[in-house]
Amino acid sequence: MSLVVRPSPIHSVGVYTSKPIRKGARVVEYAGERITLEEADRRYDGISRTYLYGLDDGKTVIDGHGLGAYLNHSCDPNCEVDEIKGRVWLFAIRDIAAGEELVWDYNLYDDEDPAPCHCGARKCRGTMYSREWMAKMRRKEARKKKKLESAVAGNGRNETGKGTTSSRAPAPLNEAGFSR
Template identity: 45%
Template structure:
């Protein structure tokens, strides 16, 4: 007998693609993707944030951004998700941290970041720009590009530019 999906059950697309990172998601850090101890906690910037659980020296790989590799068409389809964890790797490829992410998807935007993205073949590593003290929130300048409306920033930095979008 074939089990038909009831009206209360989400479709596979909704369950596997739209729900990751939603209200019931419990954020976690994948230890195998980290070079330093990190923790996830509530953030004053936005929802959850990633915090250093130990001092991190400057110019060190901190965490790898992992997740499902997708193309532009699939990224467009996933735009319906309430929280997006998409990292653009090239003009046509993205990593969706909401599916199989390392925890790096919870790193918030900051106009004065302490991390920068470095690409190593097909992998993305977030590296420290300066020494980061234990307890400090990890921040990455998202530099959102493209023909989209400005996205307001809530980083609170003295030099905040007001938007997640790239300057200029």
């Protein structure tokens, strides 16, 4: 397979194929050093460009090197990733023409730092996080908002538990929902 790294409109550089690739073909391995989650956090704390892939065991991370680690993310990918016996491969999920950039859906999770997507696809979801992770984050935000609202409402209650009719504005709240 003839893969080349060159500038990409998505981000910095990406991986392109100079020959057509058939749907289902194994394209390239996501190779690299196996490290722990803790080591990955230590190495990449505060760094937005990473080459990490978390294995299914939930404990091991590949710190990628080589071509496989240089594929950019797209919300409308032409490749997908699969773990087979502890090794990670990228497969073509449709026929890919010569000259196309190879991209896969990172489906990021387990982090809260923003990860805006610039893939340019018509159906771009605006983030490299997975839909499931985004839904989880929205539920978390909603719970936080509800907690804040009930803390605000609680400020208007007297000792009998009945609400007062005070027209004072509620005390300002900090992020944990407690009044300062």
